[in-house]
Amino acid sequence: MATEPTTARGRATRARILQAASELIFRNGVGAVRLDDVEAAAGVGRSQLYHYFTDRDDLVRAVVHATIDTVLAMQKPRYATLDSLLRIDEWFESIIANGIRPEGVGGCAIGLLAAQLSEHDHVTRQAFLDAFTRWEAPLIEGLSRMQQRGELAVGADVVELADLTMAAIQGGLLLAHVRRSPHQIRLALQGARAALLASTASSARPDDMSGASAGDLSP
Amino acid sequence: MATEPTTARGRATRARILQAASELIFRNGVGAVRLDDVEAAAGVGRSQLYHYFTDRDDLVRAVVHATIDTVLAMQKPRYATLDSLLRIDEWFESIIANGIRPEGVGGCAIGLLAAQLSEHDHVTRQAFLDAFTRWEAPLIEGLSRMQQRGELAVGADVVELADLTMAAIQGGLLLAHVRRSPHQIRLALQGARAALLASTASSARPDDMSGASAGDLSP
DNA sequence: GCAATTTTGTACTCAAAGATACAATCACGA
DNA sequence: TCGTGATTGTATCTTTGAGTACAAAATTGC
Structure with a gap:
């Protein structure tokens, strides 16, 4: 035992x-x-x-939890204040910087583990769900505050914007990992940035479709 | 043998x-x-x-190649004509639809394999590199044609836009896989769409930063 | 139809890696 | 210092699963 x-x-x-x-x-x-x-x-x-x-499985599970804690802890200092585009940009920069390690480029440790283990057992899967939720929580909160301050279009769905951003992060890190090019992360985050910018109150014009509210892609 | x-x-x-x-x-x-x-x-x-x-490794390699071929073949019919936002939207829809399978939601087969095997051996890694390149080639070509027709800002880098889109696809499929929610793919693609739209000639205004050209995030 | 080749079924071998046993050593408190 | 529990070292057991042997069955070409 x-x-x-x-x-x-x-x-x-x-x-x-x-x-x-x-x-x-x-x-x-x-x-x-x-x-x-x-x-x-x-x-x-x-x-x-x-x-x-x-046993071995127990060790792997411990690694999963430790990895999640480590990655989230690395984000922590930036977390308190993601309530402006500037702060979000700084956050993005830290993600790009973290993506370049001595042992290789890119590859979110959580994302890579999730791809390998999310089907392994229910408990582990739940750990990944929690991880992503905890990860994006500060962004959701920051975006909400921006919306309250009128810096984000009232019609924008902050949760969806945050989800979209998380997807960009994960995809960027994955591509960076495979292509061994940190530039991929940067590009992916530029995409997320464009989506956020499109929901910025100042650039939200009713006559275009830039608002990233749900439904644009609905059949 | x-x-x-x-x-x-x-x-x-x-x-x-x-x-x-x-x-x-x-x-x-x-x-x-x-x-x-x-x-x-x-x-x-x-x-x-x-x-x-x-041996087992040979089988796994064969699975990798077969999977890549299958996934790319599924995209093929839409491939010839990704030279308008409408066609790209249709393409996105097909990706969303493919993400919903009987055996589970989301998870790009290539992306999941890449996360597990890209470090395995050099040949396999190269296969993934080729796969992503082949996958995005039609998009690059389509975007180029749009740019030539003046439907895309002249300053936009079509390769970067395509890379960004691929990252959104991969990230969206990964999150959809973990969260078992096809909605995640849709959101991620909305992000890519916003980035593309920001580079659309009609909405490209010099006074905002919507243009997704490189440098927005540079330190 | 018959030989040659391809394909398939079953049983076995064997090394790797996970797991265990148990004694020795260390560290701390009384 | 002594005793107790925590920690560590070494040797061994056990199971799993990759890989092999070889003959039977099916198929093809002549």
């Missing part, structure tokens, strides 16, 4: 295992990572793994 | 294996699919697998 570490050393060991497993999984994919690899990378023995995690 | 089937029966068997493997992989992910499962689903014996494919 998995034991929660009580001492500082134990916590450090558990953290090292998690760290090593996360990196390996991010690099090579969930299926390609052997427990031996994790051991070697973390500098621990087999017994440690089974001391802190019940 | 893998043998190419020469008879009709052989081709049918090989096709059945490929079909079964593709569905299982799409459903459960590459790592979770055992050869036993493929056998059972395809109704063949172990010997058939190794008659038509050298």
Whole structure:
């Protein structure tokens, strides 16, 4: 049975295992990572793994949760204030910057995991749902505030704008990952920006279709 | 060694294996699919697998190529004429429709595979690169024609607009997959549409920043 | 119809990797 | 210092699933 570490050393060991497993999984994919690899990378023995995690699946689940927390924590500082186009642009910049890592370009850790594991089990799937919801919550709130201040067209659906932005982020990071080009993220975010801009109160004109309210694509 | 089937029966068997493997992989992910499962689903014996494919990796590679061909072929009919907003809208509609399958909502088969395998080996990665390039080629061409006809701002970069659109498609399908909601695809494509619209000649005004040309997000 | 080739069925081998056993060592509090 | 529990090292067991062997059946070409 998995034991929660009580001492500082134990916590450090558990953290090292998690760290090593996360990196390996991010690099090579969930299926390609052997427990031996994790051991070697973390500098621990087999017994440690089974001391802190019940089995391989438990470790993977822990990696998922840790990854989600890490990624969301990285966004945190920018989060409080996404209530202006300038702040949102800054946020976008941080996402672009985070997409360029020493171990490779692009690829949202959450998105990559989600693509691999969202069908795995119900609990894990729910974790991803929560992650995306938590991720976009500050944007929804910021957009709402902009709308209240009259900086966003009253007809705009802020939730839909946020969803659309999340899709752009994920798609941009995926393409950047495959193409190994951070430029893809930038372009994708430009798309989201255009959609947001189209809902900006100042540029919302009734005579064009720039408003990104739902229905444009309805059959 | 893998043998190419020469008879009709052989081709049918090989096709059945490929079909079964593709569905299982799409459903459960590459790592979770055992050869036993493929056998059972395809109704063949172990010997058939190794008659038509050298090993598991060879089968997976074949699935990748077959999936790419299938997905691109589905887009083909719409491809010839993506040179107006109307045609592009129709194209979007077909993508939304394809995202709703009996076996689950959303999830571009190519995108999901790419997330799992783009790091696997160089050849497979190249296959994904080619796939995305082939996928967006008709859009680039269509947009170019629109630009030549003056329906798109002369300053717009059609390649970037196409890249941005691809990111929206992929992100939308990924979110739709996780959230099990086809609406996510629609929203994402609305975002791409807004970006395209912003570059439409008629709505391109020098006094706003709607033009999706590069540089908006540059530091 | 018959030989040659292709296709298929079943049983088996074997290595890899997950999981376990258990003793040794360490760290902290009394 | 001593004892207890937490932590770690090593060796071993077990299961899974990829890959192989080989013969039977079906199909094709002559």
